[in-house]
Amino acid sequence: MKVQQDTINNFFSLNSTRFAIPVYQRNYTWATEHCAKLLEDIVAITKDKNKTHFMGTITFIIHLVSEENSLRNTQEYVIIDGQQRITTIMLLLKAMQQISTNEQIKNEITRFLSDGSISNRLRLKPIKRDREAFALVMEGRWNEITGFSNIKQNYHFFIKELRGYIEKGYSIEEIYSAFLRLKIVGIGLEKGDDDPQVVFESINATGVHLEGVDLIRNFLMMGEDSNRQQNLYDRYWKPLEECLVKESVIKDFIEAYLRIYYGAKVKKNDTYYTFKQHYKEHFSNDIEGLMKNLCNYSRIYQIFIDEHFNLARSDILDKKLVILRQKISNIVNLKFGVSYPFIMQLANDFEQEKLDFENFNAMLELLISYHARRAICNFESNALNKVTYELYKNLLNSYDVSSEGLERFLGQRDGREIFPNNERVKRAFEECSAYSLKSHCKFILYEIEKLINAEPPKDENLEIEHFYPQNPVEEWREFVGEEYERLESIYLHTFGNLSLSGQNQKLGNKPFKEKVELLLENGSLKLNEYFTNMDTWGIENIKERSAYLAEKFCEVNIFRDISKEYRIKPLLKTLADNLTNYPLRILHFPNGEKCNVKTGRELAKAICDYIYKNHKEKAQKFIGDENPPFFTFDETKATHKANSDGSISIEIGCEEGKFWFISGASLQNIGKNLEKFITSCNLKAQDFKIES
Known part of the structure; x- marks a missing residue:
C-alpha cells in the first residue's frame, strides 16, 4: 500500500x-x-x-x-x-x-x-x-x-x-x-x-x-482491472440487472439466493458478509463461477416478478410452461415469499431436466394448499420459515425431491408446522375471518367457482362481495332480526357471507331480494346461485353456506389434502408438557369428555370448571388450605394483578360464589399453574391431553 x-x-x-x-x-x-x-x-x-x-x-x-x-x-x-x-x-x-x-x-x-x-x-x-x-x-x-x-x-x-x-x-x-x-x-x-x-x-x-447490493457488486469485481471488470459486468451482472431491474428486487433476490445455501441463518441486514462466506465456502477463487451461478438464478427469479416469463425447457410444451407460471403467480399473490428459495431450486432442477413437469406442478400445488389451509386455520405464518428454507435440503437428504417426497415430509409436520387436514379446515371455515385474508379469500372463492362452473368469468373483473353488507341500512337489520349484532361482530367477514361479483357498487346495501335478483341477472357466477332459493339470511344460513364452501374447497385439486398414508397420527401433549408455541385445538378430559379450546384462557377455564364440577371437595380444600398464589376469592386483587403486569384473570363460578384463576399470560405459565392445581387434587396432569 x-x-x-x-x-x-x-x-x-x-x-x-x-x-x-x-x-x-x-x-x-x-x-x-x-x-x-x-x-x-x-x-x-x-x-x-x-x-x-x-x-x-x-x-x-x-x-x-x-x-x-x-x-x-x-x-x-x-x-x-x-x-x-x-x-x-x-x-x-x-x-x-x-x-x-x-x-x-x-x-x-x-x-x-x-x-x-x-x-x-x-x-x-x-x-x-x-x-x-x-x-x-x-x-x-x-x-x-x-x-x-x-x-x-x-x-x-x-x-x-x-x-x-x-x-x-x-x-x-x-x-x-x-x-x-x-x-x-x-x-x-x-x-x-x-x-x-x-x-x-x-x-x-x-x-x-454502501449497503447490501452495492457492496456485493464491488466485492465481485473490485480486484480486477477495468477490462476484466467490463467483461464480468457485461456477461453476468448486467444481465442480472436487466432481469430484475429495480434495486429493491435485486436485494430481495440476493437474500432468497443466499437462503438456498444458508436457510434461516441469513439476516436481512447482513447479506454482504453472508455472501462473502458463500464465496469462500462454495466458490473459493472462482469469482466467475459465482457470478455465473448468481446470474442463472437471477434469470429464474423472474418467475416471481414477470407474469410473462416462462422457464426454459425445450422438451416441454409451452402450454405446460404456462401452467407452471400460473401456479407460481398464485404463490406470489398469496404472498408466500418464504417459499421462493425452494421454488428456485425446483425450477433450476426442472430446467436441467432433473425434475419433470408432473412432479414440479404437483409440488407447487402442495405448497399452495399448505399455505391456504394454514391461513384458513389462522396458523402463524412465521412458522413456515423453518419449514421452507430447509425444505429442499430435507427432501434431498431424507426423502426425495418429488411430489411424493414433499407429501411425505409435510405429512410429518405437527404443532406449529402442521398441514391442516380436511376435518380441521372444515371446522375453521365457519368462523375464519376470510375477508381479512384478502388475496387468499378471492383466490379460494374463485377456485371454488372454477370447480362448479365450466366457463367462469375472468377473475380480474371480480371483487369480494359481502352478502350481508358491511355497512347495513336499518332494513337489513330488521330483516335479520335481533341476532344482527352477533352476525356483524362474528360472522360478517366469514366465507359463508362472502361471494364474488363484478358489480359491487351496484349491489351495495340493496335489500335482500333485490340483491339476489341482481346477482343472478348480471352475472354468470355459479357461486351466487346458492342464494336463489333463500328466503332468510342470518347466522345459521351463513354457517350452512360456510359448510357448503368448505366441502367444495376440499374438492378443489389445488387445495387437496395429504394422503392419509403419509400422515403421522396426531401427537397429543398433556398438561405435564411445555405448551410454549403449541397450537391448542381440543382438550381431552380424563373421563373421556372433550371440548374445543383455542387460547390459554379457554384452556384454564375449561380445566378449572371440570375439576370444580367433578372433584369439588379436593378443589375447595386445595384453594382454601394451600392458599395458592394463582387463585383468589378477591375480585379486586384479581383485577389489579391483571392490570399491573398483564396476567390473565379468569372468573370461575361455583355454588359458594366466585373465585379467580390468575396466571402469567404465556402458555408455559398457564400450563405450570394448572399442573400444580391438577396434581394437588390427586389427579394426573398426563390425563389432560391436548390435541393440536
Whole structure:
C-alpha cells in the first residue's frame, strides 16, 4: 500500500497514468451544491499563496495495462473511493480551460485531462453510462448531450460560477493557482500485496455507507482491472440487472439466493458478509463461477416478478410452461415469499431436466394448499420459515425431491408446522375471518367457482362481495332480526357471507331480494346461485353456506389434502408438557369428555370448571388450605394483578360464589399453574391431553 499526501498539481502530472471508474460503481451523482462547496473552498485560498485546502482521499488499485501498438505499459488507477470527487475535478478543469484566455493555462489543463500515453486518451475513464456525456464535454460538444446529465449540469454550473467570480474581481489565474494547491491523500493498493476489499470495507465503515447490493457488486469485481471488470459486468451482472431491474428486487433476490445455501441463518441486514462466506465456502477463487451461478438464478427469479416469463425447457410444451407460471403467480399473490428459495431450486432442477413437469406442478400445488389451509386455520405464518428454507435440503437428504417426497415430509409436520387436514379446515371455515385474508379469500372463492362452473368469468373483473353488507341500512337489520349484532361482530367477514361479483357498487346495501335478483341477472357466477332459493339470511344460513364452501374447497385439486398414508397420527401433549408455541385445538378430559379450546384462557377455564364440577371437595380444600398464589376469592386483587403486569384473570363460578384463576399470560405459565392445581387434587396432569 502506498499512501502519499500531495497537491492536485503533482497527482495529475503523472505521465502514462489513467484513472478508471470501475464498471460496478454508480453513475456520477454530485449535485450543484457539492460543486459550489468545492469552488468556494478554492476561492477562499486565492489571495494567500501559502494557503492550501485538503479535499479528501482518493483510493485506487494500481494495475499495469499494455498500450495498443506499443511495448509500453500504462498505469491504470482503478478508483475504489473518490469517484465523485475526481470526476468533479475534471469538469472544473475543463470549465477553467473554457473560460481562460491564458494559453499556458489552457495547455497545462490539456496535459492534466489526457493520460500522456501514445494514444493521448482522456485521463479519466468514467463508467459506460457516463462515458458519452463526459467525452462530449471534454471535446467541447456539450450541446450534443441529450436528456438530463449531472455531468452536463455541473459543467455548466462551473462555467457560470467562474464567470461570476471574475465579475467580482477574481482572476482565472488566481483561481487556477489555488486549485493546484488543493491537497489530497492518494492511497494506492498494489494487486497481490493488498486486499482492496478489506480497505474498501474500512472506508465504507465511515461516512455514507454502501449497503447490501452495492457492496456485493464491488466485492465481485473490485480486484480486477477495468477490462476484466467490463467483461464480468457485461456477461453476468448486467444481465442480472436487466432481469430484475429495480434495486429493491435485486436485494430481495440476493437474500432468497443466499437462503438456498444458508436457510434461516441469513439476516436481512447482513447479506454482504453472508455472501462473502458463500464465496469462500462454495466458490473459493472462482469469482466467475459465482457470478455465473448468481446470474442463472437471477434469470429464474423472474418467475416471481414477470407474469410473462416462462422457464426454459425445450422438451416441454409451452402450454405446460404456462401452467407452471400460473401456479407460481398464485404463490406470489398469496404472498408466500418464504417459499421462493425452494421454488428456485425446483425450477433450476426442472430446467436441467432433473425434475419433470408432473412432479414440479404437483409440488407447487402442495405448497399452495399448505399455505391456504394454514391461513384458513389462522396458523402463524412465521412458522413456515423453518419449514421452507430447509425444505429442499430435507427432501434431498431424507426423502426425495418429488411430489411424493414433499407429501411425505409435510405429512410429518405437527404443532406449529402442521398441514391442516380436511376435518380441521372444515371446522375453521365457519368462523375464519376470510375477508381479512384478502388475496387468499378471492383466490379460494374463485377456485371454488372454477370447480362448479365450466366457463367462469375472468377473475380480474371480480371483487369480494359481502352478502350481508358491511355497512347495513336499518332494513337489513330488521330483516335479520335481533341476532344482527352477533352476525356483524362474528360472522360478517366469514366465507359463508362472502361471494364474488363484478358489480359491487351496484349491489351495495340493496335489500335482500333485490340483491339476489341482481346477482343472478348480471352475472354468470355459479357461486351466487346458492342464494336463489333463500328466503332468510342470518347466522345459521351463513354457517350452512360456510359448510357448503368448505366441502367444495376440499374438492378443489389445488387445495387437496395429504394422503392419509403419509400422515403421522396426531401427537397429543398433556398438561405435564411445555405448551410454549403449541397450537391448542381440543382438550381431552380424563373421563373421556372433550371440548374445543383455542387460547390459554379457554384452556384454564375449561380445566378449572371440570375439576370444580367433578372433584369439588379436593378443589375447595386445595384453594382454601394451600392458599395458592394463582387463585383468589378477591375480585379486586384479581383485577389489579391483571392490570399491573398483564396476567390473565379468569372468573370461575361455583355454588359458594366466585373465585379467580390468575396466571402469567404465556402458555408455559398457564400450563405450570394448572399442573400444580391438577396434581394437588390427586389427579394426573398426563390425563389432560391436548390435541393440536
